[in-house]
Amino acid sequence: MRRLSPIRYFAAVSPPASPLVAALVILAGGAAVLETVDRGSSDWVLASIGLLQLFACSTGFLLHATRGHYDPILLARLDRRRVAFAHFLSASAPGVGAWIAAGAAQAIAARSPAVPAFRPAGWVGLLLVSSIPWAASIRGPRFVAGALWLTLTASLAISGKLLVPLALLHSHPGWAGQHRIHALALGLAFPVVLPSLDWPPAVLTGFASVAIAALLAGVETVARTEFPLAEEGG
Amino acid sequence: MKVLEARGIGKSYGPRIILRDVDFALASGEIVGLIGPNGAGKTTLLRILLRFVEPSRGRVVSFAPPDAVEHFGGAHTLPPHVAVRTWARLVSRGEASCNDRRPIRALSRGSRQLLGLSTVLARSRLAAVLLDEPWEGLDPDGARWLSETLLRRKGEGCAFLVSSHRLHDLAGLCERYAFLTDGRIVIRGAGEVAPDRVSGEDLLRAFDRIRVPS
Numbered sequence: 479m480r481r482l483s484p485i486r487y488f489a490a491v492s493p494p495a496s497p498l499v500a501a502l503v504i505l506a507g508g509a510a511v512l513e514t515v516d517r518g519s520s521d522w523v524l525a526s527i528g529l530l531q532l533f534a535c536s537t538g539f540l541l542h543a544t545r546g547h548y549d550p551i552l553l554a555r556l557d558r559r560r561v562a563f564a565h566f567l568s569a570s571a572p573g574v575g576a577w578i579a580a581g582a583a584q585a586i587a588a589r590s591p592a593v594p595a596f597r598p599a600g601w602v603g604l605l606l607v608s609s610i611p612w613a614a615s616i617r618g619p620r621f622v623a624g625a626l627w628l629t630l631t632a633s634l635a636i637s638g639k640l641l642v643p644l645a646l647l648h649s650h651p652g653w654a655g656q657h658r659i660h661a662l663a664l665g666l667a668f669p670v671v672l673p674s675l676d677w678p679p680a681v682l683t684g685f686a687s688v689a690i691a692a693l694l695a696g697v698e699t700v701a702r703t704e705f706p707l708a709e710e711g712g
Numbered sequence: 713m714k715v716l717e718a719r720g721i722g723k724s725y726g727p728r729i730i731l732r733d734v735d736f737a738l739a740s741g742e743i744v745g746l747i748g749p750n751g752a753g754k755t756t757l758l759r760i761l762l763r764f765v766e767p768s769r770g771r772v773v774s775f776a777p778p779d780a781v782e783h784f785g786g787a788h789t790l791p792p793h794v795a796v797r798t799w800a801r802l803v804s805r806g807e808a809s810c811n812d813r814r815p816i817r818a819l820s821r822g823s824r825q826l827l828g829l830s831t832v833l834a835r836s837r838l839a840a841v842l843l844d845e846p847w848e849g850l851d852p853d854g855a856r857w858l859s860e861t862l863l864r865r866k867g868e869g870c871a872f873l874v875s876s877h878r879l880h881d882l883a884g885l886c887e888r889y890a891f892l893t894d895g896r897i898v899i900r901g902a903g904e905v906a907p908d909r910v911s912g913e914d915l916l917r918a919f920d921r922i923r924v925p926s
Contacts, residue, residue: 482805549783
């Protein structure tokens with residue numbers, strides 16, 4: 479008798495929305511085409527993948543669980559933390575795949591692995607846009623965490639609080655080292671720019687800590703949450 | 713041999729008390745019918761026994777081996793977008809074969825109910841199965857198949873806790889009946905409900921006697 483694999487279960491039962499996966503495939507393919515035509519012209523693709531990942535990882539775990547869709551995997555007597563982590567991996571897999579494909583296209587064109595996608599800032603940025611929406615959406619509806627984050631970013635951009643410091647950071651890479659908290663807030667407000675800018679190790683460690691803390695909080699939330707059926711009203 | 717045991721289970725949602733001091737044990741090779749009006753807390757009790765919901769008081773003890781307890785909560789709990797054959801293979805751990813590539817939402821309610829039941833009951837080496845309204849939506853053939861399967865699997869040592877409003881289907885199948893009313897559980901053996909084969913009418917009368925304060 480086979481054991482029920484949580485990764486296999488969530489890949490089948492809770493796959494990311496097909497339009498999102500299609501858009502990620504198109505972006506990864508687009509990066510390959512752009513890099514073939516004009517080396518270094520696909521940097522914006524990473525930001526677009528990051529934006530889509532905000533939504534792909536906003537899965538609404540509890541919404542599915544209280545409809546009974548996850549009953550078999552929750553009942554398989556597996557560690558709930560393992561189940562939660564498998565759900566996160568399943569939700570983030572298409573975005574990670576697109577990221578690696580786009581990065582590989584850039585690396586092949588540049589004949590070097592030192593491209594934005596594969597630098598520490600790239601990986602940390604990808605972890606941020608994956609773990610925070612996933613954790614934030616556990617108790618909420620699907621896509622809402624991504625939409626809220628995007629709304630926050632757009633509001634800050636419109637109010638001028640985002641673009642001026644970003645321009646400053648772009649022209650003076652040392653600024654982030656002198657204003658770490660400000661730089662951390664800036665990166666969290668607009669995480670899709672992380673791969674394209676230079677960040678001091680201390681600030682990158684801060685981003686990674688926030689991302690990992692969000693992931694652990696999400697896993698712990700799933701481990702401690704009850705799953706009554708929605709119709710019970712509990 | 714006990715498979716599952718609930719000791720002094722209580723459950724409240726805010727000021728609303730759902731269950732009070734429920735003591736209950738399920739043993740290998742028996743079918744227990746769970747009977748109660750809508751909103752009595754049958755589904756909550758099942759989900760507490762499955763550890764999907766934490767009791768406010770008391771605890772649940774499982775004596776079953778890992779991954780040997782199954783559950784089906786009804787057609788509405790199946791994910792509608794998943795292909796029928798994918799669901800059948802996943803949940804039965806590859807023990808049910810099915811080549812239907814349609815999404816579950818394309819099936820009628822009765823077919824969805826049958827899919828959910830047949831995939832759960834296809835698994836071998838089960839210690840206990842908890843079913844919530846399993847006859848709901850089944851046609852007469854499906855209902856007969858379910859009753860025969862429950863009896864056959866019971867003979868193999870599997871324990872069943874079956875919540876149902878369909879007293880005529882439940883009658884005659886169970887060794888014991890658990891009546892849930894006002895948050896409390898009252899257990900009656902089949903022999904206490906009726907001296908011979910229990911009928912749906914016998915169950916109704918037994919429930920009425922329990923509901924009326926003495």
